[in-house]
Amino acid sequence: MAEPVxxxxxxxxxxxxxxxxxxxxxxxSVHEVLQVIVRAAARLLDARYAALGVPDEQGSFAEFxxxxxxxxxxxxxxxxxxxxxxxxxxxxxGRPMRLADIRREPEFxxxxxxxxxxxxxxxxxxxxGENVLGILFLANRNxxxxxxxxxxxxxxxxxxxxxxxxxxxxxxxxxxxxVVAERGRLARxxxxxxxxxxxxxxxxxxxxxxxxxxxxxxxxxxxxxxERLAAEALAELRAVIFELRPADLADGLxxxxxxxxxxxxxxxxxxxxxxxxxxxxxAEDAEAVAFRVAQEALFNALRHAGARxxxxxxxxxxxxxxxxxxxxxxxFSRGDQQNGLGLASMRERARSVGGVLTIDxxxxxxxxxxLEVPR
Numbered sequence: 375m376a377e378p379v380x381x382x383x384x385x386x387x388x389x390x391x392x393x394x395x396x397x398x399x400x401x402x403s404v405h406e407v408l409q410v411i412v413r414a415a416a417r418l419l420d421a422r423y424a425a426l427g428v429p430d431e432q433g434s435f436a437e438f439x440x441x442x443x444x445x446x447x448x449x450x451x452x453x454x455x456x457x458x459x460x461x462x463x464x465x466x467x468g469r470p471m472r473l474a475d476i477r478r479e480p481e482f483x484x485x486x487x488x489x490x491x492x493x494x495x496x497x498x499x500x501x502x503g504e505n506v507l508g509i510l511f512l513a514n515r516n517x518x519x520x521x522x523x524x525x526x527x528x529x530x531x532x533x534x535x536x537x538x539x540x541x542x543x544x545x546x547x548x549x550x551x552x553v554v555a556e557r558g559r560l561a562r563x564x565x566x567x568x569x570x571x572x573x574x575x576x577x578x579x580x581x582x583x584x585x586x587x588x589x590x591x592x593x594x595x596x597x598x599x600x601e602r603l604a605a606e607a608l609a610e611l612r613a614v615i616f617e618l619r620p621a622d623l624a625d626g627l628x629x630x631x632x633x634x635x636x637x638x639x640x641x642x643x644x645x646x647x648x649x650x651x652x653x654x655x656x657a658e659d660a661e662a663v664a665f666r667v668a669q670e671a672l673f674n675a676l677r678h679a680g681a682r683x684x685x686x687x688x689x690x691x692x693x694x695x696x697x698x699x700x701x702x703x704x705x706f707s708r709g710d711q712q713n714g715l716g717l718a719s720m721r722e723r724a725r726s727v728g729g730v731l732t733i734d735x736x737x738x739x740x741x742x743x744x745l746e747v748p749r
Contacts, residue, residue: 404539404542404543404546405437405439407538407539407542408426408428408437408439408508408539409439409441410538411426411510411535411538411539412424412425412426412439412440412441412510413441414531415441415510415512415528415531415535416441416442416512418527418528418531419496419512419515419520419524419527419528420515421442421496421512421513421514421515422442422490422513422514422515422516423440423441423442423443423490423492423511423512423513423514424440424441424442424510424511424512424513425438425439425440425441425510425511426438426439426500426508426509426510426511427439427461427465427508427509427511428507428508429465429506429508429509433465433466434465435461435465442490443490447488447490450488451485451486451488451489452486452488460473460476460479460481460482460495460497461509461511462481463481464497464499464509464511465509468499468501468506468509469499470496470497470498470499470525470529471495471496471497471498472495472496472497472520472522472524472525473494473495473496474493474494474519475493475494475495476492476493476494476495476513477492477493490514492513492514493513493514493516493519494513494514494515494516494519494520495511495512495513495520496511496512496513496515496520496524496525496528497509497510497511497512498510498525498528498529498532499532500532500535500536500539501532501533501536502536502539502540507536507539507540508535508539510528510531510532510535512528571603571606571607572607574603575600575603575604575607578596578599578600578603579596579600581596582596582597582600626653626655626661627654627655627656627661627664627665627688628650628653628654628688629653630665631648631650631664631665631668631686631688632648632650634665634668634669634672635647635648635672635686636648638672638676642676644675644676644681644682644683644684645682645683645684646672646676646683646684646686647683647684647685647686648686648688649685649686649687649688650687650688650689651689652689652690654688654689654690654695654749655749656695656747656749657727659726659727660695660727660729660747660748663723663724663726663727663729663745663747664688664695664697664745664747666720666723667697667699667720667723667724667731667743667745668686668697668699670719670720671699671720671741671743672684672686672699674741675699675701675703675741678703678704679701679703679704679705679740679741680703680704681701681702681703681740682702682703683701683702684699684700684701685698685699685700685701686698686699687700690749691746693748693749694746694747694748694749695746695747695748695749696744696745696746696747697744697745697747698742698743698744698745699742699743700740700741700742700743701740701741701742702740703740703741704737704738705735705736705737705738705739705740705741706735706736706737706741717733720743720745724745724747727747727748728747728748729745729746729747729748730745730746731743731744731745732744732746
């Protein structure tokens with residue numbers, strides 16, 4: 375009869391940890407993943423309080439996440455726990471610990487005045503091989519306390535939590551490396567394209583200044599060259615700025631689009647505006663498609679349409695995310711919609727995430743690119 379209980383417990387553990395794994399797939403921070411794990415552990419064993427401590431290199435806690443304690447209560451409790459009491463014992467030993475009443479243990483040293491009263495206690499390490507990623511604590515499963523089966527269940531949960539924490543850390547590290555690589559690429563482009571143009575412009579301006587007193591005709595020619603080089607440098611700089619974007623939409627679609635529009639509004643004479651009443655959350659692949667479609671539509675409006683104003687709207691209509699990029703530029707005929715200006719690419723991107731792309735344009739009537747994506 376015991377085997378079905380174990381099987382049911384294993385299924386419950388796998389179900390509870392799925393929320394932590396989901397947090398990783400949504401690209402949340404490590405801290406947010408820790409919070410999801412603590413919350414899932416408390417629900418799994420019906421514990422009143424739960425906590426997860428991440429050890430540092432000094433044998434203390436670098437981070438301590440709690441569940442069951444409000445922000446006001448946590449603030450009243452005081453500083454994060456360090457090297458003392460039962461927590462220190464678990465940091466030192468790194469083994470599971472199950473107690474009927476923590477207050478009766480020799481290592482118990484009391485707690486701050488605002489701290490909740492803990493009785494029954496269960497703690498297990500979260501391990502990646504020999505490395506302890508964190509220690510998971512549960513308390514107050516009254517009236518019966520924690521059993522040996524509970525300890526086995528929480529140990530199984532901790533094994534899956536280790537995967538979630540490791541993946542979250544790898545994601546954050548990869549994001550940092552991506553940002554560094556993107557900055558390096560932009561620095562090279564700025565040096566290769568813009569810096570050299572500006573260097574030539576400076577030399578030409580110096581030559582014009584030297585010629586001015588004795589050869590006005592050549593001075594005029596040199597100044598014309600200065601104007602041409604300045605225009606080329608500005609065009610190159612705008613092209614680089616246009617590519618500035620969050621490397622992996624780390625801030626979400628809404629914030630990333632807002633930042634991108636602000637950059638373009640500063641870089642171009644055209645007025646570029648962003649309107650969004652509330653943040654719109656999509657799956658990662660759908661966010662990437664929406665952002666790329668917005669980029670392409672903005673590029674067309676700014677480089678080809680001669681628009682005075684471009685508006686970007688993002689919102690939700692009938693349960694679907696809707697992105698619109700509208701300009702008051704030259705527009706184009708229906709025949710031109712079939713090819714050119716990256717329109718085919720935008721349609722293909724939309725189809726890849728189950729979305730629909732529509733384009734409303736006519737000569738001298740501006741253009742509206744509309745993307746609808748299931749949420």
